[in-house]
Amino acid sequence: MSVTRLLLQSRALPLPPLARPAIIVVALLYFAAIAAISVWAARRTHSARDFFVAGNGIGLWALALSAMAATTSGFAFIGGPGLVYASGLGALFLILPAGITNAMGAWVLAKRMRLLAEVRGVLTVPDAVGARYRSRLAQGLAGVAILIATIGYMATNILALGLVIDSVFATGITIGIWLGMAIVLAYSASGGMIAGIYTDMVEGSLKALASALVFVFTLKSGGGMSGLSRSVLAADPAWLGPWGRMAPLAALSLFLVFGLGSLGQPHVIHKFYMIRDPRRLRWYPLLMTCALILSLLLYFGVGFAVKALVSRGDLAPLARPDEATPTFLLHYTPVLLSALVFSGVAAAIMSTMNSFMNIGAAVVTHDLPVALGRRMRNELRWGRISTVIISVAAALVAQHSGAVVVLLGIFGWGLFASTLVPSLAIGLNWPGATRAGAVASIATGLALTLVLETAAFLHRMTLPSGVTVSGLALVSSLLVFFVVSWVTRAGAAETIDPDIRLVMDA
Amino acid sequence: MGRLRAETNLTVASPSRARRVAVGAMFSSTLAIAAAYGSAFLSGGSPAWATWLFVGGTACLMVGAMVLGAARPGRRLGPVLLAFAFIWIVIVGGFSVVLLLPATDSAVSALWLGLPPRAAVIVYGIGLLPVLVLPLAYALTFDSLTLSEADLERVRAASRSGGPS
Numbered sequence: 001m002s003v004t005r006l007l008l009q010s011r012a013l014p015l016p017p018l019a020r021p022a023i024i025v026v027a028l029l030y031f032a033a034i035a036a037i038s039v040w041a042a043r044r045t046h047s048a049r050d051f052f053v054a055g056n057g058i059g060l061w062a063l064a065l066s067a068m069a070a071t072t073s074g075f076a077f078i079g080g081p082g083l084v085y086a087s088g089l090g091a092l093f094l095i096l097p098a099g100i101t102n103a104m105g106a107w108v109l110a111k112r113m114r115l116l117a118e119v120r121g122v123l124t125v126p127d128a129v130g131a132r133y134r135s136r137l138a139q140g141l142a143g144v145a146i147l148i149a150t151i152g153y154m155a156t157n158i159l160a161l162g163l164v165i166d167s168v169f170a171t172g173i174t175i176g177i178w179l180g181m182a183i184v185l186a187y188s189a190s191g192g193m194i195a196g197i198y199t200d201m202v203e204g205s206l207k208a209l210a211s212a213l214v215f216v217f218t219l220k221s222g223g224g225m226s227g228l229s230r231s232v233l234a235a236d237p238a239w240l241g242p243w244g245r246m247a248p249l250a251a252l253s254l255f256l257v258f259g260l261g262s263l264g265q266p267h268v269i270h271k272f273y274m275i276r277d278p279r280r281l282r283w284y285p286l287l288m289t290c291a292l293i294l295s296l297l298l299y300f301g302v303g304f305a306v307k308a309l310v311s312r313g314d315l316a317p318l319a320r321p322d323e324a325t326p327t328f329l330l331h332y333t334p335v336l337l338s339a340l341v342f343s344g345v346a347a348a349i350m351s352t353m354n355s356f357m358n359i360g361a362a363v364v365t366h367d368l369p370v371a372l373g374r375r376m377r378n379e380l381r382w383g384r385i386s387t388v389i390i391s392v393a394a395a396l397v398a399q400h401s402g403a404v405v406v407l408l409g410i411f412g413w414g415l416f417a418s419t420l421v422p423s424l425a426i427g428l429n430w431p432g433a434t435r436a437g438a439v440a441s442i443a444t445g446l447a448l449t450l451v452l453e454t455a456a457f458l459h460r461m462t463l464p465s466g467v468t469v470s471g472l473a474l475v476s477s478l479l480v481f482f483v484v485s486w487v488t489r490a491g492a493a494e495t496i497d498p499d500i501r502l503v504m505d506a
Numbered sequence: 507m508g509r510l511r512a513e514t515n516l517t518v519a520s521p522s523r524a525r526r527v528a529v530g531a532m533f534s535s536t537l538a539i540a541a542a543y544g545s546a547f548l549s550g551g552s553p554a555w556a557t558w559l560f561v562g563g564t565a566c567l568m569v570g571a572m573v574l575g576a577a578r579p580g581r582r583l584g585p586v587l588l589a590f591a592f593i594w595i596v597i598v599g600g601f602s603v604v605l606l607l608p609a610t611d612s613a614v615s616a617l618w619l620g621l622p623p624r625a626a627v628i629v630y631g632i633g634l635l636p637v638l639v640l641p642l643a644y645a646l647t648f649d650s651l652t653l654s655e656a657d658l659e660r661v662r663a664a665s666r667s668g669g670p671s
Contacts, residue, residue: 089629097568103640103641104572104640118662119661225619229621229625233615241609242604249542260564260567263571281653282648285641426532429574467546475539478532482529506660
């Protein structure tokens with residue numbers, strides 16, 4: 001069972017037609033709300049600080065809901081349930097660490113990143129890497145890794161949004177791609193992160209509500225959890241085994257990469273800079289975890305219910321796993337709820353795209369120039385221009401090269417994890433980490449992910465069952481980070497500026 | 507900057523043993539996971555011990571990261587260590603139960619909260635139990651361990667006097 005192949009199916013093939021009056025009306029209402037927020041946010045965006053970190057002025061609810069919205073892309077609503085349907089309980093290992101990751105992120109990163117914004121006025125995630133090690137090279141390498149993964153994420157999400165728009169409005173995929181990109185670009189380029197955060201709040205609330213309601217219908221459709229289990233166990237007991245159809249090592253590898261790897265996801269941790277009062281972080285893990293669990297109920301519930309309904313003969317076997325959500329919604333939920341969910345899918349994709357547009361633009365406008373020793377004069381204007389250029393580039397890739405989209409899409413999570421977990425998450429907490437360790441570790445994560453994923457994609461290399469490139473790259477970059485830091489530990493303390501040391505020890 | 511430097515020296519006067527232990531545990535855990543991955547390249551595929559090594563390594567790596575993040579020089583971790591120990595037990599204990607229970611799931615098996623026993627341990631145990639503990643542990647120890655009003659004011663004062671270097 002290739003998880004990667006299943007993950008990517010949701011980004012490559014059309015969804016079933018969903019054009020129903022209620023679905024179209026709700027989608028239009030949703031886009032109108034987004035437009036209103038964009039206009040409001042654009043009027044409040046006056047500086048690069050407003051554009052990239054929402055003026056460090058958001059509240060706790062905005063932080064938690066927008067972080068949740070950015071975490072769960074459209075995959076949680078379409079590809080994820082399809083993956084559960086196809087590979088059973090093993091697919092749950094992608095989301096299984098969700099009960100741990102937010103508290104872990106709070107202890108490891110939230111306070112220290114927010115205090116970094118306090119003492120240094122940092123704007124981007126690579127800024128934090130550069131400040132920690134007093135190294136433009138480390139900042140530049142982190143920026144390059146983020147930019148590559150960002151374009152990949154954006155291309156896959158733009159394609160997914162194009163598919164959803166085509167499915168709801170029957171526009172055709174090409175028009176869907178450009179229309180979707182234009183909508184997100186309009187609010188991202190004008191209102192920057194202020195628009196992003198508040199649209200994410202709406203999107204996050206919509207996702208959580210829709211997911212919880214659909215979960216109730218999944219239980220109802222199958223006679224409760226016991227009824228669902230009995231139906232599946234009668235036909236395919238291995239599906240409900242602890243690893244589903246995966247090898248144990250493959251499932252555990254997902255747990256590791258999506259657990260520890262969450263500490264390196266810039267579209268989420270970047271938001272720690274933005275909270276107005278750092279002491280409000282106290283309740284962040286609780287709010288974020290509850291919102292995330294609610295929004296993931298659909299992921300498990302729909303995949304499980306459709307498998308049970310197919311097992312007992314109430315539904316025909318699906319032609320493609322990605323049809324699980326549309327099929328369940330159109331057969332077993334009221335049309336208004338279907339409309340809410342499909343708007344939620346669009347919302348999920350748009351919120352993830354917005355976050356990536358912003359951090360990608362920040363790399364181009366801020367991190368790479370800083371790494372090269374040249375800071376741009378008007379970062380706000382160039383931030384807007386970069387947002388447009390990156391978005392158009394990603395849309396062109398999405399429209400013209402399915403193969404490139406697939407390849408870029410593979411890089412995302414694992415590239416972030418292998419380059420940022422050691423250097424940033426551990427480095428911000430361990431004074432023994434050195435500049436050489438950070439640079440070597442980022443370079444290792446970057447090189448291994450790009451080379452091995454490309455080789456695997458081109459069928460030049462096959463890894464043994466259970467071994468994933470993202471897991472290998474994460475473990476390798478961690479080992480390189482520890483070993484090189486220990487070897488070069490003489491003088492490690494001198495490379496930390498006093499204000500950074502204060503943040504690390506606070 | 508002088509005041510900032512002096513304050514920093516005061517702050518770090520007592521190096522944190524918890525940090526050293528956490529980093530050591532994380533390094534050892536990473537080696538264990540690397541060994542588990544490495545064993546998969548052997549002819550005949552990964553042996554059974556590789557799964558156990560991977561489980562132990564992942565639990566120690568994630569809990570080690572939390573200890574590292576929570577540790578502050580000169581302060582004891584106190585009751586939050588219980589929360590971390592609980593999570594380690596949930597991960598290691600949960601996967602151990604799953605690995606040790608016989609694979610006898612069928613349409614007439616007993617169900618735990620609607621799921622076969624091994625699936626229930628995964629979903630309710632490893633998936634949901636941490637939700638009841640970690641976010642509350644973070645909130646309840648926030649003032650004493652993470653960021654008090656005084657801590658924040660100290661950073662702000664140092665920032666005002668020193669500024670970015």
